[in-house]
Amino acid sequence: MRYQAWANELVFAALARLPEGALTSPRNPVHCPPLADLATAQREMDRWYVDYAERLPGAAPHSSGTERSAEPWLRSDTW
16 A cells, blocks of 8 residues: 555656646546645545555554655655
């Protein structure tokens, strides 16, 4: 789950660097939420799934994340 959350962060960061208008096309729906809103919603879903997976019986325990990577999407203390 954490890997997916990390990958989603990379995707949204890359999309945010595109020039304005690059994500629009005639095929887009009439109403498409702003990219920032989509990224926020995705983060909330990722957070829910990570929390859920960590509560499952038999889930591997992990610490506060201080000895792991400094990337915030991999550290449990930022979730």
